[in-house]
Amino acid sequence: MDLWQLDATDLERLIRTGRASAREATQSVLSRLHAVNPAINAVVRVLEEEALSAADAADAKQARGEVLRPLHGVPVTTKVNVDQAGLPTDNGVVPLKDFIAGHDSPVVANLKRAGAIIVGRTNAPAFSMRIFTDNALHGRTLNPLDPAVTPGGSSGGAGAATATGIGAIAHGNDIGGSVRIPASCNGVVGLRVGYGRIPAFNLTAPGGRPPGAVIMAVQGPHTRTVRDARLALEVMAQGDRRDWRWNDVPMRGPEPARPIRVAIVPEVPGGTSHPAQVEAVRQAGRHLAAAGYAVEEVLPPDIERAIELWHIICVTDVFGSLWPTMQKMGDPDGIAAMQSWLSLHKPADLETYIAAMTEREALALRWMQFFESYPLVIMPVLCGLPPKQGADVTPEGQAEVLDNMRAALIAPLLGIPGLAVPVGRHGALRTGVQIMAMRNREDICLDAGEVIEAAEGVVTPVDPAG
Template structure:
């Protein structure tokens, strides 16, 4: 069997080969940058090419390794960073033309954590305007395509990240998630991710002029999208390094205590008022069977009402957005994103005044319900979306499009609103596209989620391998 090119290798393999002297950081980064430049013209995933600087950094790391050893567990591994977090000397555009001149004076903590571990940034990835769509397009950088099919969305808001990682532009892509922005792209492209729980990874932009709203602080998290589960684990172990700029981060070890075996998994196919597509049901059943085969105890359960939690969370966030963000959208956003915000507010009427405070207080009730459930079932296998991926601009096609893409994402929003970690893996395909499921876990137990995702991946295969094989000459 022919040896894979460096851009197809996992981060885990690359780090090991570099440390063992089988290759160099320069060779790895150069090969990955060449791949990025070969495919990015069609995909438009990376909108700030840092390849030349990355190769110079790789040479420096090679010299350092020869004299002092590797700098960390990600030594020489190429990564990408989303354009809505700070990176020293680069524009933090957030997909908005008016923000092009916001040049960061320092790196965000998440970026520092990756580069301190030895990762090398080869480019910055695209996001929709204000990172507030489930697809990835904007007037500043243009549209990002899905590497599987030009018709399909790459997801959002970390669509540039998912398209980059799945097409070979680095094995680790940074992204973030306030309502699904790591998981929508992973689901759309067949990548894997875990949305960390509240307090797990540091979040702060040195360029920020004001504090984010309270709900944004409680719901938004930084994370990674990868081709393989083991790379999510590898990256997360470095990404969780504590930073005091984030008032919510808790310095908890990545691996928690062992659980009594077999690990109990709650299982539900419930998509509430939205009809479940047969491909989603098949994917859920496949994932369940994989977990059973791996020795998990899987029990069909009823969970607390996700429809109520998801809708409440979205309307509460819209209430905060209405007060703290809407002026910027009106002033700097395109006509399209402004029309979409009008439709968001009609479909998910923002809670206001006393009602917003009362609903935010109810958040603890929802969390308590799920805490009690997760005491009995530390993991829950559930739908992510009720149907497979969607057309690239479907969420801009009126209220029906928004409901088909975002409105049905109750299993996504609910986990952000409550602050629980949740992972994505695709155990099946439908019409040539990946079909994803979600695994939810207890707070600070991303490790358990990754164990379960890996059990599925081991039995169904790495989805990127199917993509690379399909596109091989």
């Protein structure tokens, strides 16, 4: 087996025990990148020289007998919307192509401190504002399972890279599904952490962010195994006190009462559901029931209202902050997609916005009470299949896209974790589910994910579809 095929856990073990070197691992992943990336355009900045230099430094460190960190020598990728010192934080925007970061964002710094080797930067839509990873600066990323449909967004490059073996871990971020949707579209594992779990900020953006982004946007990894998602979380979550939201809490919480009760939601209220995604949720429930979980089909509180609140808060934030900049600096498809969203969901006035934020707080309390009875909630990531490339540039198409992604909006609104894992297939595509829990309980999401993974089989890298 080639080194690029291994997950981070196995690869780090081989390097640590001297059966492979960090340089060999990095060269293997770079060779895979050169072989498959031209077909999918997932990595838009290859850091070959820097990666090989870092790998050599890692091997020298090991030869000196120094302490080795959890991702020693493991090749990873980072997304173009996060600061990485000496590189542009371009976010897929042409006028930002030379916007060089002077320092690493905490999540990048944590990966480096853990010994990871960053081999490249992955693509995102302009301003990271679509579930279609396409922009005028870097071009379109293709789904390796089916190039006619989206690889997801905004971390579509990360999901496609992970699926094809370009690194064992890919950094991403999520405000409306941007980790979980690409994971589902590409058939890999994606972890959206809860509010404050992973420290994150860009020093290239000193002006701050609007309230909705502050309470909803988080970082998270794409991986091919659930154990790697757990490992990546532990690495990414190392603290940085400059992020006032960061939670210094244990990675494992109190044991839930047994059997652990699971609420499954195969058909998410408020729109249409594809039978394949409905079946994926029920299949995940059967896997967990076979392992001793108590599984019921039951609805958490006010799902449709949660989706409405996400739109009220986010569209108002975007209209008042990002939209003017997008109109000046964005690409045509990104602008058209945003116009379509704004035509469907109008920005709120101040009174309505404050009322929505207040109602969000009340809804979060009702969900936390629900989690006391049902520590896990499982629903699809996408309620339908991955949409065709570019489907969001008209109001009609955008309405279908937003209907499809409605289940992904709940976790950001509430600030809770969501673990996307593949379950089942539909033709060339994987279907999948998201496992949600109370804030700071990524551990029980990952435990359940490992049960599902054991039944479904571990994800292995794919070659891009022709």
